[in-house]
Amino acid sequence: MSPPVLTITLHPAIDQTITLDALRPGTVHRARAVRHNAGGKGVNVASCLADWGVPVIAGGLLGADNAAPFDALFHAKAITDGFVRLAGETRTNIKIADLASADTTDINLPGPTADAAALERVRRTLHDLVAPGALALLAGSLPNGLPADSYATLAADLASLGARTVLDTSGAPLTAALKAAGGTPLHCVKPNRHELEEWAGAPLPDLDDLLAAARDLHRRGVGVVVVSLGGEGALFVSGGRAIRGRLPAIDPLSTVGAGDAMVAGLIAGFAAGSPLEEVARLSIAFAVGKLGQFGPNLPDKATVRALAAQVELTDL
Numbered sequence: 001m002s003p004p005v006l007t008i009t010l011h012p013a014i015d016q017t018i019t020l021d022a023l024r025p026g027t028v029h030r031a032r033a034v035r036h037n038a039g040g041k042g043v044n045v046a047s048c049l050a051d052w053g054v055p056v057i058a059g060g061l062l063g064a065d066n067a068a069p070f071d072a073l074f075h076a077k078a079i080t081d082g083f084v085r086l087a088g089e090t091r092t093n094i095k096i097a098d099l100a101s102a103d104t105t106d107i108n109l110p111g112p113t114a115d116a117a118a119l120e121r122v123r124r125t126l127h128d129l130v131a132p133g134a135l136a137l138l139a140g141s142l143p144n145g146l147p148a149d150s151y152a153t154l155a156a157d158l159a160s161l162g163a164r165t166v167l168d169t170s171g172a173p174l175t176a177a178l179k180a181a182g183g184t185p186l187h188c189v190k191p192n193r194h195e196l197e198e199w200a201g202a203p204l205p206d207l208d209d210l211l212a213a214a215r216d217l218h219r220r221g222v223g224v225v226v227v228s229l230g231g232e233g234a235l236f237v238s239g240g241r242a243i244r245g246r247l248p249a250i251d252p253l254s255t256v257g258a259g260d261a262m263v264a265g266l267i268a269g270f271a272a273g274s275p276l277e278e279v280a281r282l283s284i285a286f287a288v289g290k291l292g293q294f295g296p297n298l299p300d301k302a303t304v305r306a307l308a309a310q311v312e313l314t315d316l
Contacts, residue, residue, distance in 0.1 A: 002055075002133075002134075002271050003055075003130075003131035003132075003133060003134040004054075004055040004056055004057050004080065004131075004134065005046075005049055005054055005055070005056045005057070005134065005135045005136070005137070005267055005271060006056075006057045006059060006082070006126075006129050006130055006134060006135070006136040006137070006163070007042035007043070007045050007046045007049075007056065007057070007058050007059065007060075007136075007137040007139060008042055008059050008060045008122065008136065008137065008138050008139070008154060009040040009041060009042030009043055009058070009059075009060035009061075009139055009140050010060050010061050010114070010119075010122070010140065010141075010142055010143060010146065010150065011040065011061070011091070011111055011140050011141045011142055011143045012038070012039065012040030012042070012043050012060060012061070012062055012070070012090055012091075012140070013039045013040050013090060013091045013092060013093040013108070013111070014036055014037070014038060014039060014066065014069055014090055014091070014092045014093070015035075015036070015037045015038075015039035015092075015093050015095055015257075015295075016034065016035070016036050016092055016093065016094050016095065017034065017035045017036075017037070017095045017097055017294070017295075018031050018033075018034050018094065018095070018096050018097065019031060019032040019033045019034070019035075019097045019099065020032060020096060020097065020098055020099065021099055021100060022098060022099065022100035022101070023096055023098040023100075023101070023103075023105060032099070035294055035295065036069060037069065037073075037294075037295040037296060038069040038070040038072070038073040038296075039093065039257070039296065040060075040139075040140050041139035041140035041168055041169075041260050041263070042058060042059075042060060042137055042138075042139040042140060043058055043070065043073070043296065044257045044260035044261070044264075044296035045137055045139060045168075045260050045261075045263050045264045045267065045296075046058040046077075046079050046264075047073060047077060047079070047295075047296035047297065048257075048260070048261050048264035048265075048286060048290065048296055048297070048298050049264045049267060049268060050077035050078060050079050051077070051297060051298040052264070052268050052286075052298060052301070052304075053301075054267070054268055054271055055080075056079055056080070057079070057080040057081075057082045057129050058074065058079050058080070058081065058082060058083065059082030059083055059084070059122065059125055059129055060082075060083055060084070060122060061083065061084055061086055061114055061118055061122060061143065062083040062084070062085055062086065062090055063085075063086055063087075063088045063089040063090035063091075063111075063112055064085040064086060064087060064088070065087075065088055065089045066089045066090055067083075067085065067090065070083070070090075082125055082128075082129045084118065084121045084122055084125060086112055086114065086118060087112075088112040089112065090111065090112070091108070091109050091110060091111030091112070092109050093106060093107070093108045093109065094106070094107040094108075094109070095107075110144070111143050111144070112143060112144075113143060113144045113145040114143040114144070114145045114146050115145050115146075118145075118146075119146055119150055119153070122154070123153070123154065123157055126154070126157050126158065126161060127161065130158060130161045130162075130163050131162075132161065132162030132163070133162055133163070133164070134162075134163050134164070135163070135164050135165075135166060135187070135267050135270055135271055136158045136163040136164070136165050136166070137165075137166045137167075137168065137263065137267060138151045138154055138155060138158075138165060138166070138167050138168070138169065138177075139166075139167075139168040139169065139260075139263070140168070140169060141169065141170075141171075141173070142169075142173055148171075148172035148173050148175070148176045149173075149176040149177075149180070150173065151167060151169055151173045151174075151176070151177045152173075152176045152177045152179070152180040155167065155177055155180065155186060156180065159185065164187035164270070165186050165187055165188075166186075166187055166188040166189070166190070166263065166266065166267060166270075167186050167188070167189045167190075168189070168190045168259075168260075168263050170191065170194075170195040170198060171195075171198060174189070174191065174195065174198075174199055175199060178199065178217065178220060178222070185221045185222075185223065186221065186222045186223065187222075187223045187224065187270070188222065188223060188224040188225070188226065188266060188270070189217060189222050189224075189225055189226070190226040190227075190228060190259075190262065190263055190266065191227060191228075192227070192228045192229070192230070192259065193210065193227065193228075193229055193230075196210065196213050196214070196227055197213075199213075199217075200213045200216075207235075207244070207316075210227055210229075210235060211235060211237070211242055211316060213227075214227050214235055214237040214242070215237055215242070217237075218237050218238065223238060224236065224237070224238040224266075224270075224276070224279075225237040225238070226262075226266060226283070228259055228262055228287075232246065233245050233246030233247065233284065233312075234262065234280070234283070234284060235316070236276055236279065236280045238276050241276055241315070242315070242316040243276060243277065243280050243313055243314065243315060243316065244313070244314045244316055245280040245281065245283075245284045245311050245312065245313050245314075246284075246311070246312045246314075247284050247285070247288050247307060247310055247311045247312065257290060257295070257296045258287045258288075258290050258291055259287070260296065261286040261287045261289070261290035261296070261298065262283045262284065262286055262287035263283075264283075264286050264298075265279075265282045265283030265284070265285060265286030265287065266279060266282075266283045268282055268286070269282045269283060277313055278308075280311065280313060281308040281309070281311040281313070282304075282308050284307075284308070284311045285304050285305070285307035285308035285311060286298060286304065288307050289303055289304045289307050
């Protein structure tokens with residue numbers, strides 16, 4: 001049996017999703033619904049993996065004062081709680097779902113400040129939570145107080161413990177981790193178009209440009225590079241292979257966490273030892289299937305498998 005997947009989220013959030021018929025700035029709105037979900041990239045990934053039946057541990061840093069939504073999620077989905085508790089509250093992220101445009105507007109509130117001692121506490125937990133050969137995810141932004149190379153530091157720790165590390169972050173933390181990737185190989189990174197452009201320092205207007213940047217990342221020590229392109233699908237680059245996968249999106253109930261669901265699909269495919277084509281199918285099916293769900297949840301397995309079978313793959 002494969003060891004549990006570990007997800008590390010240093011800056012989790014409680015996602016407050018407000019659904020409106022149409023968002024009109026400067027006017028008063030009456031909300032259709034409001035939902036509160038334990039969130040943060042790694043938490044969302046852990047939730048989707050648990051839905052798929054993959055044993056998973058969720059760790060990182062969590063405010064002790066409002067941890068109840070996280071405790072409830074972990075209990076409901078049998079996710080092992082590996083979080084380090086800090087004094088204070090986990091931040092809240094407000095997400096306004098506009099039914100008319102099918103867009104979501106995010107307002108991310110400030111969160112608690114962490115320090116070197118907090119990161120050191122997370123580093124110490126890795127020795128208890130990670131088994132050799134396990135898949136480990138480092139995901140999301142960094143809280144105030146932690147340096148940009150925090151994920152690079154954790155990736156080096158995970159490599160020393162024999163883990164295969166997946167990275168899903170952006171900006172300076174992504175740049176720092178990729179700079180260190182030659183000495184600390186990363187199993188996978190999943191930037192979106194904007195994040196890849198930010199790393200490349202230039203616009204990447206067409207498919208050839210995106211593919212060249214992804215191959216550059218692969219040459220720098222990343223085993224699998226996945227570039228998510230929203231409704232246009234995703235690029236998958238590994239070894240000498242480059243694949244584009246596409247699947248028409250369903251009408252979304254919520255786009256919140258679709259990218260995190262894609263990461264969960266990648267990890268589920270890696271955990272099963274699937275070839276690149278099957279990893280591509282499963283990750284896109286996870287992302288599209290999640291669009292029909294509120295919160296970090298997947299539909300039933302039969303629905304996900306049916307979506308995976310419909311994914312169109314093109315060799316590039």
